[in-house]
Amino acid sequence: MGKLERHATIADVAALAGVSVGTASKALNGRGSLREETRMRVREAARQLSFEANAGARSLHSGRTYTVGMITTDTIGRFSIPVLIGAEDALGAGEMSVFLCDGRDDPIREQYYVKTLLSRRVDGIIVTGRRTEARAPIAADLPVPVVYAFISSTDPADCSVVPDEAGGARKAVEHLLAVGRIRIAHVTGPEHHNSARVRAAAAMERLAEDGLEPAAPALFGAWSEAWGRQAVGILLAGRTDFDAVFCGSDQIARGVCDALRAAGRRVPQDVALVGFDNWDVMVEGCQPPLTSVDMNLEGLGRSAAEMLLAAINGSPAPGRHALPCHLVVRESSAVPLP
Amino acid sequence: MGKLERHATIADVAALAGVSVGTASKALNGRGSLREETRMRVREAARQLSFEANAGARSLHSGRTYTVGMITTDTIGRFSIPVLIGAEDALGAGEMSVFLCDGRDDPIREQYYVKTLLSRRVDGIIVTGRRTEARAPIAADLPVPVVYAFISSTDPADCSVVPDEAGGARKAVEHLLAVGRIRIAHVTGPEHHNSARVRAAAAMERLAEDGLEPAAPALFGAWSEAWGRQAVGILLAGRTDFDAVFCGSDQIARGVCDALRAAGRRVPQDVALVGFDNWDVMVEGCQPPLTSVDMNLEGLGRSAAEMLLAAINGSPAPGRHALPCHLVVRESSAVPLP
DNA sequence: GAAAATTAGGAAAACGGTTGCCGGAAAAGT
DNA sequence: ACTTTTCCGGCAACCGTTTTCCTAATTTTC
Incomplete structure (x- = not known):
């Protein structure tokens, strides 16, 4: 693969086409009044030299x-x-x-x-x-x-x-309510993380609007599958009665899903599950595929x-x-x- | 938050410092011979106007x-x-x-x-x-x-x-051999995919060097967990005797892992598993954490x-x-x- | 104290393009 | 045939910097 020595300048183009620099510029930009024949000649010269106007020089003038x-x-x-x-x-x-x-x-x-x-x-x-x-x-x-x-x-x-994360969390809860779940738990990321707090608060609020309490206080942890699995252990150990879990992330949801299955709970029959992020590899890899909130x-x-x-x-x-x-x-x- | 009307030019700086543009340029770039006092005056003016040299104009000169x-x-x-x-x-x-x-x-x-x-x-x-x-x-x-x-x-x-994907695949196989596995299967992505072919070929070659055959012919499929799970079904249905699976990707490995566990085979005791890509969320989410080839x-x-x-x-x-x-x-x- | 050697900083020419203005030639009008 | 108009296209200024001279002022040297 050869390598052209340097970039052609508009002066090169003008010289090849036999016109002045200004004229060449006009020809290439469709400005001024030029004969069609001239325009073509310049364009051909530019093509031949594979001329591309120097954007830096150009913006010097336009300010953009x-x-x-x-x-x-x-x-x-x-x-x-x-x-x-x-x-x-x-x-x-x-x-x-x-x-x-x-x-x-x-x-x-x-x-x-x-x-x-x-x-x-x-x-x-x-x-x-x-x-x-x-x-x-x-x-x-x-x-x-x-x-x-x-x-x-x-x-x-x-x-x-x-x-609108709060809105997304509300939608998740609404969906769970719509499919008849009323004992909903929430497992999410670290409490110092803004997203975790906002989503949890919105979920609780939406439950309250229907006069419901969460199945357990929101469980804050890490944004990881491992935490999702641990959280299930906590829920089960506490003998919490729950029929749905809304998770703060797809990774957490996936961990929850795996742990639930390992514990003999069926998803979605016994426990419905909703994640957050709609991250393709997670929602598709999950068994069964995971319902999730997409932030677009x-x-x-x-x-x-x-x-x-x-x-x-x-x-x-x-x-x-x-x-x-x-x-x-x-x-x-x-x-x-x- | 206010908004400055326009960018300061070196002319503005020069005017404020009471020198010519050329001098201002030298002062800011440490060129030419100037009194220290002058240099400071120009620098101060530049700071005051938050002057940043126009890179486009500059490169016009330097060519870079x-x-x-x-x-x-x-x-x-x-x-x-x-x-x-x-x-x-x-x-x-x-x-x-x-x-x-x-x-x-x-x-x-x-x-x-x-x-x-x-x-x-x-x-x-x-x-x-x-x-x-x-x-x-x-x-x-x-x-x-x-x-x-x-x-x-x-x-x-x-x-x-x-x-060096081939080298990576060889390392994976070598590791499995080193931990005493000799009936190794390979599950990977689509055959039309270059990576899948290269990795599979290298794995087979490495086995052959030790006079070994793979536990089953390489299984080509998709780069997904779902395929990994299916592949285990194929291996088990074929009553293949295997003690390790080298997978063409971490996602496949994860599917394989889940399906093996579901089938009652322990990882790594019964079957050792190696993935490819060393993708954090996959290797860490896997149970147990996944050995994998990192392409750096x-x-x-x-x-x-x-x-x-x-x-x-x-x-x-x-x-x-x-x-x-x-x-x-x-x-x-x-x-x-x- | 005059000549030489420094030193400090200015003027101007690039760099590559764009554009307003202006002049020459051809075409049109009288 | 001579003016007026129209059409092309060249000239030059300008955009923001850098850099090469070059000059004037200072300092040094004898």
């Missing part, structure tokens, strides 16, 4: 780079990926490119990236992370718009796009990107925007045949 | 953008992420930024991205994907170096960095980035570079206590 920066505050994780994909999707359609920066939980690194992005004159910045907590703004008084996706900013004037992370990324584009074009949408979650029903909560 | 493009051919997936992280890591240390482009298996989209990257004058391009197959080069005669990571190019003159994808990304940097600096390393895999031993293959 058609580039946005994306900073993941925690590391690129399972949650930031779909957000990233959604954003990439929405931006790609608008011919914008994405600069990816992994902050790795390090504020210094993060500030460094903000500087880098600014020096590259990105048109805007999307901030995301691996948890839904509110965080301090990445910087004050930036000359470009910023949108927070999945995570949110503590400054209410900033634009944040987040999943790609949609989140897409919305965030769209809001960023709007802000870039002068129509910012400040505030916290919660996008609905939806429930994906599978066998783990299907009503057993009578 | 300190930016590389990363094209994922298949979609950003479970395998491209670690590669991406590794690359980001190696490049970030060299103060380079990464342009991320998701080709989504669409050649048109891919070509469009190549053009975009070239117009942005990236210093180099990393191509990656979600499978290890060799693919046609993204383009001929590019003016910048290209490195393929995880996937490889069909052109042997291109630089590709790939995991982050290391792969890092190496690819390093080779790209070397190529950018004039020392290309053409050819296919296979990086070793290593085995992570856990309980699923531990020797049972006597």
